Amino acid sequence: MTAATKPLRVLMPEGSSTSGREAVTILGMAGHHVEVCDPSRWCLARYSRFVRKFHHCPPLRTDPAGFLRFVEHLLASQHFDVLLPTHEQGFLFARAGGLLPPRAGLALPGFSAYRAAHSKAGFSRLLDQLGLPQPPTRIVTSADDLRSAMRFPSVVKTSIGTASRGIWFVRDASDLNLALYELDSAGDFSGEVLVQDLVTGTVEKAQSVFCRGRLVGFHAYRQVAAGVGGGEAIKESVSRPAIRSAIETIGAHLHWHGALSVDVMMPLDSTTPLLIDCNPRLVEPMNAYAAGTDLVDLLLRVSLGETPEPLAESRAGVRTHLAMQALLGSASRDGTRRDLIRECGRIATGDGPYRDSAEELTPVRLDWPSAVPLAMTTALLLTSPQIASSLARGGFGAHLLDRGSIKTIENEDFR
Known part of the structure; x- marks a missing residue:
């Protein structure tokens, strides 16, 4: 039987990302048995009737070895057909290679290939090698190099970063000074930094x-x-x-x-x-x-x-649309409570840009527990629209990698 006709037992090693939450919906509608690991007890995937069991696990960001042991134990002690990484856990699993128990299916490339795609600098070099188009790009490793490479307007990116972390839009000297300060404070010049011409x-x-x-x-x-x-x-x-x-x-x-x-x-x-x-x-x-x-x-x-x-x-x-993202976006653009209420109305009635659009992230009619994070986000924004950016930063959770955890995983004797 194929995956489409046979219900499978699927282990998802995170449930905090929007990508993971959407995969849960698709898996659940197909009748698969879904279990989720996450360091957050209140991750998005917990608010779904499709998740049969939740496993509270060590954080990938601060304890990648502990997280890997936890997943290994689950795979060894229970039956799962597929291990389905939906975010940066793939970096760890690709590094672990054949060390994971062979009991569950897993689709990942070799670690060198994964690392080339995961690193922004590595991906830029790959595009140059293959002759594929990208914005004019310079790779630097110091503040002085960044100043020399800067052409306004530009986008500055750390080589490692996801969920819109490590990105600065630099349109003038003031933006550049802020980017330099934050890059230096975070120690980002210990790695590579990209400077790309800003394309409209x-x-x-x-x-x-x-x-x-x-x-x-x-x-x-x-x-x-x-x-x-x-x-x-x-x-x-x-x-x-x-x-x-x-x-x-x-x-x-x-x-x-x-x-x-x-x-x-x-x-x-x-x-x-x-x-x-x-x-x-x-x-x-x-x-x-x-x-x-x-x-x-x-x-x-x-x-x-x-x-x-x-x-x-x-x-x-x-x-399709993501109601939570739409409300956060409205609030982050100096939206007032009146703007938020108007946006809620357009989402609820399918008016304006939401006409003939389906909800992706919180499909309440299909999966009623998904109403909880949507309602909580709406209530918080209506109480204080100014907290939109801080709520969004909460998406950078312990299920993601940072420079330190990547260095640990890449170490020769990692285990």
Whole structure:
């Protein structure tokens, strides 16, 4: 039987990310048995009727070895068909290689390939090597080098960072001084820092699944409205053959196995998509699912050792939204309580940009416990709209890596 017809026991090693929460919905609707590990007892995935069991685990960020032992113990003591990393846990599992018990399917490339895609500097060098388009980019390792490389306006990025961490939009000397201060305070110049020319255009994202270097699933969407921290509040599926070709080239070169996603800028003055970031995982797969491309099921199949035929292209023009992101985005842009109430009304009635749009993250009608985090976020924002940014920063939880944990994992004697 295939993953589509046989209920599977799936272990997800985090439940805090929006990507993980959306994967829970897709898995649950397919009838799979889902269990979740997370260092937060109140992670997003706990508010779902599809999660059969929650495991409170050590934090990946501060105790990667303890987290790995915890997952190893679960896999050794219980039966799971698939271990499905939906965020940065893949970095750890790729490093662990064959040390994980072979009882559960897992789709990941080799560690060197994973590290090349996970590092922003490594990904930029890979794009240069493959001749794929990206904004003009300089890689620096000191404050003096950054000053010399700066051209206004630019985007400054630390080589390691996710969930919009480690990014500064530098439009003038004042922005540059702030970025330099924060980079120096955090010790980021001990690693590599990227400086990219700021390109004006539309943000798009593409997701894919590979089976031993062969592209078997692809989906792309554009950002219709931004949430807080640059994330999508409203998105719409698009057909992007050029981006598909680029990600197919990357995956074939790295002999990728599993999920791979890229962020793209579509410049206003050009038809050439510029690749700006890479995530070695699926990112919020519900828009693809709504557009007829079930990348989660495809990833299960690859994890189980199947060699699936490539999926047909997903439908363009399918719109989905994340109500929590929309409200956080409204509040972060100096929205008033009246603005928030108006946005709540448009979301509830499907008015304006939400017309014919489906909820991704908190599908209350389908999964009623998801109403809890949505209601809590709404109540907090209505009490104090100014806390939007601090609420969003709460997404940088103990389920994510930082520079220290990455260094620990990369160490030769890590265990």
